[in-house]
């Protein structure tokens with residue numbers, strides 16, 4: 001980040017606050033995203049938070065991943081939430097994913113697979129090379145098992161792109177990209193429930209009740225078959241090709257292949273190469289040339305979704321866009337940035353149902369800014385990357401380290417003292 005003159009003091013303050021947030025949210029080897037609102041270990045949060053820990057304590061960064069992978073299922077799935085200790089402040093918790101008599105240790109769905117990207121970054125930048133090699137050797141087979149699970153459980157028809165079966169798996173729960181597919185899910189007779197999130201943040205910032213009814217309908221349907229990964233793909237009434245998951249997976253596969261080469265695992269590198277090749281050509285089917293943006297797809301209708309979201313820029317982070325697609329994406333991004341005070345909005349600010357404060361339906365998420373700027377740089381759009389970074393810096397300095405921000409006013413929103421925002425700050429400014 002190029003800091004405006006005289007801002008060194010502000011930056012140091014920001015770094016100190018970020019460090020304190022990670023320390024406060026540390027639960028002994030894993031980091032909760034935010035007190036009260038999210039009291040467990042979340043999958044992609046942890047993988048990103050490890051990048052923040054790496055700037056403070058390499059051993060602690062590796063530990064974050066080890067804790068996450070300690071919950072890996074036998075079939076290879078790495079769960080979206082790990083319930084290390086009971087907590088009454090989050091719904092749905094272990095007794096809903098399992099039962100009151102037999103609570104589960106984790107959820108039975110996953111999240112965008114950031115971990116291999118983190119492992120490569122930690123390994124490449126490690127000061128303690130010996131520790132890094134040892135941790136890489138321990139984690140590599142686990143990463144591989146998870147990526148194989150994506151291929152077999154989430155692309156059983158060999159399309160080259162993986163399916164996402166629950167909005168929570170996408171990490172962008174109530175994104176407008178899921179509106180059509182989610183409202184096609186019939187709401188079952190589900191046990192009455194009380195949401196806990198609304199006790200922590202304003203309901204105007206959170207997903208709506210009709211969305212939660214469907215999130216739970218899906219959960220109970222999956223629970224009924226014990227989250228059997230061979231059945232879920234075929235029985236889920238919600239099945240999408242999510243751009244975020246597929247972009248992160250594509251990038252993670254590039255990094256997994258790099259790690260395999262580093263370990264001299266040629267055969268595995270070839271296997272991963274096969275997945276990359278298949279995905280590369282399949283990605284083109286998600287490109288909306290007219291819109292100048294990639295789009296997610298509803299696998300059950302076969303249609304690209306209509307919503308234009310910030311996930312549409314993530315093929316840059318993946319490195320899967322062509323040079324001309326990257327040019328279109330950069331032009332679209334500039335248009336979006338010109339419409340708001342602070343980028344990057346999570347939803348097209350030109351849309352009539354753009355909501356600057358409601359979760360994934362407009363607000364700025366610092367983790368997404370980090371991914372998109374990484375991608376812009378890789379394609380040579382340095383000025384645009386700097387513009388987004390300056391915007392992000394301004395949000396952090398003026399509004400604090402929150403879950404997300406209003407792109408119109410800059411106001412901080414969602415959970416406070418938020419771990420992955422703090423971690424991105426450390427990774428960026430350190």
Ligand code: 9WN
Nearest residue numbers: 033038042044045168170171172173
């Ligand atoms: C459900 C923890 C998580 C993030 C997701 C974000 C939100 C959970 C929720 O919080 O999702 O997983 O209850 O809203 O959408 O990306 O991992 O920070």
